[in-house]
Amino acid sequence: MAARAEASPADYSYSNLNWVTASAMVAFHGAAIAALFFFSWTNLIVALVLHWFAVGFGISLGYHRLHTHRGYKTSKPFEYFLAVCGTLTLEGGPIFWVATHRVHHKHSDQEGDPHTPHDGGFWAHMGWILFGDMHHNNTATMAKYAPDLAADPFYRWLNTYHYVPLVLLGLILLAVGGWPLVLWGIALRVVIGLHFTWLVNSATHMWGSRRFATRDDSRNSWWVALLTFGEGWHNNHHAHPVSARHGLTWYEFDPSWLTLKALRAVGVVRDVKVAKIREQQLEKAA
Ligand SMILES: [Zn+2]
Ligand SMILES: [Zn+2]
Helix, strand or coil: CHHHCCCCCCCCCHHHCCHHHHHHHHHHHHHHHHHHHHCCHHHHHHHHHHHHHHHHHHHHHHHHHHHHCCCCEECHHHHHHHHHHHHCCCCCCHHHHHHHHHHHHHCCCCCCCCCCHHHCHHHHHHHHHHHCCCCCCCHHHHHCCCHHHHCCHHHHHHHHCCCHHHHHHHHHHHHHHHHHHHHHHHHHHHHHHHHHHHHHHCHHHCCCECCCCCCCCCCECHHHHHHCCCCCEHHHHHHCCCCCCCCCCCCCCCHHHHHHHHHHHCCCEECCCCCCCCHHHHHHHC
16 A cells, blocks of 8 residues: 555646546436436437446456457457447546556556556545546557457457547437437436446545455455446456456356356357356455
C-alpha cells in the first residue's frame, strides 16, 4: 500500500481532462436520468436483453475471458460477434480494452496499473477514464499491448470505429420505439453497464474476501459477481487469469461459466480452461 504513495498518476487537473470522453459521460448520465421518466415494461425488457448481450456476452465472455485471457476457443465469426457486443457497452474497442486489461494484470495495484484504488476509489471506478492517460481509440498505440488482435484487420477497424455498432443500434431503436426506447436501450443501459463493470476495478480491489494470496489486492465479491455475470470473483481470477470459470465452487454464482458450459454442450466453444482449487483453500475461504 505504502509503496504507491509517491507520484500518483491520479491527477485531476483541468489539462488532463479527456474532453470527448467526459462530454459523452455527462450526456449519457443525463439521458439515463431522463429515461426514468419514460418507463414501460417493453423499454425495461429491451434494456435487460441488450444488457445481457453487451455486458454478459460482450465484456465477460468476449473482451475479458476470450479476447484478453484466451480461456477457451471458438470460431472466428463467434469471436467477432462477441467483440461487436463488447462495443455496445461504450467501453471502447477490443484492442483498447484488451490492452488496458493486460496492463492491469501485469501491474495490478502497483505502479503502472491504469485503475488501482491505491490512487483512490473514485479514480479506480471512473476517474481513470475521465483523466487517465488512455489512448482511447489510438489503435496504433494500443496495438503493441494486444498484437494478437492488432494482426486482424476486423479488430483494427472495430477498435477505431467502436462507436459505430452502438450508433446503428440506436438508430434501429429510434425507428422501432422512438426516443423512449433509445433512452432505455442505449443511455440507461450503457450507464448501468459501465458502473457495474467499473465496480470490478474499484470494489473488488477493495472489498471482499481473499481465497488466494495474490500479489495484488483483488477480492471475491458475491454482490459484484451478481451484477457482472460472475466477474466479481476477482481474487479467483487474479490467481487463475486464464481460467474461463471465475466462480470456482458451486456457491460462487458465475452466470458466464454456466453460459460457457451451455455453449460447449452445443459445440459453439471448445478447449475451455478451468482452474481447480484444493480443499484447504476452500476451508480458508469459509
Ligand atoms: Zn483486477
Ligand atoms: Zn482479467
